[in-house]
Amino acid sequence: MIWSNFILVLLSSSLLWLLALILYKKEFLKRLFIVLGTVCIGAFIAFLWVKLERPPLRTLGETRLWYAFFLPAIGMITYMRWRYNWMLFYSLGLSLLFLVINYMHPENFSKTLMPALQSPWFVPHVVVYIFAYAFLAASSLVAVRGLYQHYYQKLDRKVMLMADNLVYLGFAFLSLGLLFGALWAKEAWGHYWTWDPKETWALITWLGYLIYIHRRHHMPNVSKSSLWILALAFVILLVCWFGVNYLPSAQFSVHTYSQAP
């Protein structure tokens, strides 16, 4: 069985990353262990690719494997640029979660995947969104902290700077996710923008953060309104992420993959 070696990957990656967490103050060792752990997953993907004689992109389990590979890779690049330790370990944790899900649900490996999703765009589109959501979720946490400080203490300037940085990174990923989605949609069903409810809500999210960015650029010293915009934008993001399926417009969406028996 091809997948029986998977437990080895899961164990070695978790072990290496655990070492990285313990030694997180030793810069070189930390990076080495994280990269090695990521390489383990990459090697397993390569192994699958050879054994299956096709890119392992067909099933959900295989896609999760790619997330598990890309998350630490992007986390590392982001770390090298911005030095956010929490972001780095957050991405490692998320990656491990995907590996564990894969281990716990072996039956999902052969699960059906509709033909429209079988595209090379699938992985970048979703991975980039996962990152955008991670950054933006973090930025709204910072916003809540900023609002608390504003009303009960004195607002720390660093808080605003952190919120801004996270929004910039998240917004960059969100834009890329939207644009990748547009390019994919053209390849898959003939138009890059069809006002599908999920697309519509993704655009609203994008516009919400666009307002925040412009407001901050215009009034860098006024924080309260910006923080409220940021907190509100996250509510919209949550609607886009989870809520779309419950709206009256969702019946026409291509992004709801619930299958009728």
Next chain:
Amino acid sequence: MSIKKPIWQHPFGYAESFIISFGILSVGFILEFILPKTQSTLVFPLNLILGISFFVLLVVSHFLFRKTKIHSFLSGIPLTIALVSSLSFLVILMGILPQVSSHKTGLIQQLGLNQMTSSYPFLMINVLLLIVLAFVSLRKTFPFKLKNWGFVCSHWGLWIVIFAGGLGSGDLRRLKMDVYENKIELQSYDENKKLYEMPLAIKLKDFLIDEFNPKLAIVENETGKLYEAQKPSMIMIEKGLHCDLQSWKIQVEEFYVASGRAGDRYYQLADFGAAPAAKVQAISPQNDTLQGWISCGSFNRPHESLKLNDQFSLVMTVPEPKRFSSVVTFYTPDGKKQDATLEVNKPVTVNGWKIYQLSYDDKMGRYSNKSILEVVRDPWQPYVYLGIFMMMIGAVYMFWKGRETIRE
């Protein structure tokens, strides 16, 4: 904003911006309410002429008025925020209300809220956004400073996407073609079933479909509904599969992807319409053993289920498609022939038309001899893509630069 300035005195700020945006929205909705609904869109060459004139007008007025107060207001952030907020408001309405044309005449229809993208308020806000975006981009482009390249890329990129996407929507053709095996088809149809003659003919040589194995499921006898007390409620069938489905232990003893019933059992068969079938053994929680054949049937064969008790039956689901493709030949008016295989996510471009595998006759499943193709012509697409790529560069710039270096 500690110093209060009276409203409608320059420089205009947020108050004026939001009042103006609100006014535009109101005028738009009033227009939508009183004017008759027309489905007219701009088509070539009118859209091109109008687009070029609009752009030239923008550039000329930029250079004539760039030192005026009204220009700095029109390219300023307060108006940008007010307009983006107005657009968000419209898009939120669009995200809540289903966007389908209807013959009802309620307020939603009269205000065009069910067809937002072709309504006056949407159009007016977008035109104003284009003006603001053009002025601010022109200001950052002339004189050009190298440090502004990220800004220039993202803002012009967005401008091009809205401009080319909006103007080009009238020239976009999305039609469908039904092609049958070994027949040549020249006609396509739109969503109203109106027929069009195509500048290319398509012959379907073969339609191929690859299916996943069917799944086991338990349904309620009375309603026929899927029983989902525990997950997974459906398990894919494989030869020799042992599994627990709800509280039954199921074993697949024999499985044929294509078979037919003869006497008391199914045999492997390659006939037209041959359906999947499996011999299964089910052990109930009370340790009663049942045995029998199940089949999902096909368009010409009945399905068969195994009754587990008075309440439930074990069934086989209809297999889902894994991939489907059409082997076709294209004939163009210049006498050329081109062979290709169309697959979902793998369109082919012929003579300016992009051809997509869309669907097939799903009642016939894998025996379908009909393939449904989508044919798309979008002459403005390269320009939209240019905008998209510029925005991507802008996004990467944003990721790399972040916030700090811009401010401090």
